[in-house]
Amino acid sequence: MTVTIMTERATPIDTLSATATFENLLQTVAEMNTPVGFKAELIRGKIIVSPFSKLRYSRRMRLLREQLQAHVPKGHFADTSPFLFRFAAAERGYGPDLYVADEAAFDEEGLHADGAALSLVGEFTSVSTKDADWNEKLDVYGLLVPVYLVVDMQGSEITCFWDPSPHGYRSRKTVSFGEPLHVPEPFDFAIDTTGF
Known part of the structure; x- marks a missing residue:
């Protein structure tokens, strides 16, 4: 298994046992002492370390979180805190940029929450994460998470995916920054999205 740091290009930084199980890898991700300004996730069966969002993302993340918080389902909350959510069926562990989750999921022991607790996920694309946000995470979230927002920082657009199914999301809509979604x-x- 390879641990990769994603900056502008993925770069291997360590090698793990090829026989590592999903649970072992997930535990390793959750316990990693990542460099300041980086987060670790389990993507495509590899531990990926990528930088936190750039400063210019902060306002957009805050505006989106505040709007979502006013409309969350009962017992849920919107946050941007770095927590790892596990998707056992797909053997993945993601730390979304923004999420809405059931508060009860955080009463459990452990270092990662169940992906089934999520009612919404928001990912803000960067050069190093755009491929995973639009492909791998779309596929995994599309099986379980009711709503997935991709805030495309390079394209100045936001896309909403909803209606998950065993084959992925059934519906989507994209608007340019400045238009309501x-x-x-x-x-x-x-x-x-006028402030985006």
């Missing part, structure tokens, strides 16, 4: 149930409101 409707987020369906369980939220049912329009995101104001």
